[in-house]
Amino acid sequence: MSGNAAPRAAGEGSTRTRLDRGRGALGPALELVHTGRAPTRAVLTAELGVTRATAGAVAAELEALGLIHVDARPGAAAGSQGRPSHRLELAEDGPVALAAQVHADGFRAALVGLGGRLVATAPGCETVDADPAKVLGSVVEAGAELLRETGRRCVGAGLAVPSAVAEPEGTALNPLHLAWPAGAPVREIFAERVRAAGITGPAFAANDVNLAALAEHRHGAGRGSRDLLCVATGHRGVGGALVLDGRLHMGSSGLALEVGHLTVNPEGRPCHCGSRGCLDVEADPLAFLTAAGRDPGPEVSLLQQSNDLIRNQYADPTVRTAVEALIDRLGLGLAGLVNILNPDRIILGGLHRTLLDADPERLRAVVADRSLWGQSGGVPILACTLDHNSLVGAAELAWQPVLDDPIAALAQV
Known part of the structure; x- marks a missing residue:
């Protein structure tokens, strides 16, 4: 028994060293897969500038976190040359972000996975009350119902509003096409409603076109x-x-x-x-x-x-x-x-x-x-x-902490 223990321990130590060395690359690696820029482990290796072993350890850790799936059988596209590589795909049953959007003609809630994929959407409401707290409470409850129906783990929530959102206060400075008061603390209200609904993770709010641009830059025409x-x-x-x-x-x-x-x-x-x-x-x-x-x-x-x-x-x-x-x-x-x-x-x-x-x-x-x-x-x-780019962009706000530090962010939810 003791004769087999030393080689196994050495192998585990080597793997641990590679992962420790690559842990700082977890976030960049996830962002590469999230934005479609690393469809295989070989591309991930090249983009990160690390060894194949380190890239493999990083991909394995992201898979263990339930964020991606690594194809067990490496393959190559027809006509390609070189060593086949393991394909990297986003986990179909992975966690989601709650995305909400309010506009002049209503509001909508959705669950959005990595890659900007809409997992579920709630029927939109066509009227917007003059009280932002009432509106945001309704849209959060619609999102909470989607989470209950799907049983998905939630990393956080993002809100898109048709107004400039002042920083760092998170206030809707000029909701010109809503009956909301100027300076409504939309981020604070949204975060309170998210917590009250028992939804885990941080809550964010930003201007809808800013979020549309963010989504299109990561997943669409941009x-x-x-x-x-x-x-x-x-x-x-x-x-x-x-x-x-x-x-x-x-x-x-x-x-x-x-x-x-x-x-x-x-x-x-x-x-x-x-x-x-x-x-x-x-x-x-x-x-x-x-x-x-x-x-x-x-x-x-x-x-x-x-x-x-x-x-x-x-x-x-x-x-x-x-x-x-x-x-x-x-x-x-x-x-x-x-x-x-x-x-x-x-x-x-x-x-x-x-x-x-x-x-x-x-x-x-x-x-x-x-x-x-x-x-x-x-x-x-x-x-x-993207048909729902502001919703996807709102989800990007909630996904950002995970992209920055997957282990720390997921530990909070």
């Missing part, structure tokens, strides 16, 4: 971009966000990129901010329906009404003229942003995605013509690809 500009209009208003050098740019107090208040028509409509002709009121769904001579109906959201009108009645000259007018206003705003920010990619969401689909060449021409020396004509302008 993947691989270094300096990403996102502009979107959902149910009301226009928002923007910027990812610089791979990180969401929040500004000194969380209020950066309020692009909705760029003036694109000095003689235009009065804006909620006190100015006139801002993108917020010149390039959102209500502005489009007004330009198209349509009276908004109560049956569905303004965004859906606008999208349906463009997709189904684009041949109508009035609709086409309204599309061209909004594209010109949007293009003017984007050109100014390009001159200031010099992004390597622009992505558009909500109604702006539909406008891009309707006439991509017109929008790109306006941006190129109005940008410094026309150099921005080479900046790719793409449509967002």
